[in-house]
Amino acid sequence: MSKKKKRKTKYRDIELNVMPFIDVFSLLNTFLLMSAVFLSVGVLEVQIPFLTSAPPEKKEEERSFDVKVDMEKDKIQVTGVWSKPPLNEQKRDFKVTKEDIAAMHKFMIELRRTAPDTDKVSFFTEDDVLWKDISNVLDAIKVRGPGDPVFAPKGATDVQKAIAAESIYPKVVMSSVML
């Protein structure tokens, strides 16, 4: 017991030297700040029409729902139409403004509800449209926002479910890209 008491008295005045600790923290901070990437980069996936010399498949076409988006510098037209009668065409025009693009996103959801099996949009763009405006419209077509319904096909695989959780229309074909 007496030995223990002596030890307590001996260590009472010892201070922790925090300087090496601060040195390490400073170096670590500098390294992390220099290597940090503050801009988070994402991607928007699109396709372009595929050219092939193979003859077209001869099969009886089923009645399908075609969705088309026509974009001009200050106007967007969205059309949904069945390939065989009754055509039940749904067409709406939007301006290239934040509010109208939000309204367009809602219309895209309505169209997908009309035909949940159609997951492809044909996207036509005029030459003078800016890429920043195109990206906003692609967002409205593709990206599923919080609270939006999930359109997963019946018997979907895990990959398809993951895609459906992220997108309204996952396949966008830039149909204007033709020779």
Place this chain on the structure above:
Amino acid sequence: MASVSSESGETLSLNLMPMLDIFSILIVFLLMSYSTDPVSYDVNGGVELPESTTLSSLDELPAIKVTKTEILVNDRKVANIIGGDVEDKDKAQGAIQPVYDELKKLADANKRVLGGRVSEIDKVKMSTVTMEMDKNHRFKLMKRIMLSAQQADFIAFKLMVAKQSS
């Protein structure tokens, strides 16, 4: 606690604990945000990306970079951009000849590496190209690049965007 003795014999002590607290929080934040994306990439200085709400992250480095003044394929400058379009000497049937040439080399190299045994996933990867493009370019230029890529058997594009912070 760091301490210093003054001339009058007084001991001045500096309380380092708040600084340590700040350092700790900063390090925790930086470590948490460090390399969370599959690919960590610094955007080219000459490119301003458009903002997007997309959830898809970048998973490969861009092969095509379109800055305000030039087009680069695999970090090699192939064409100049003047007035939002390429020079007349580089245009060929709506496409851009030097871009096509470089992408064709890339497509051939991919085929050589993979050989004859190409799975469906490989086919999709081989026909996909990532592009980084300045947000103020017009679709006319994008179309030319896409046409060049189409001729070189690239039919899917990953267009780089800056994710909007929510």
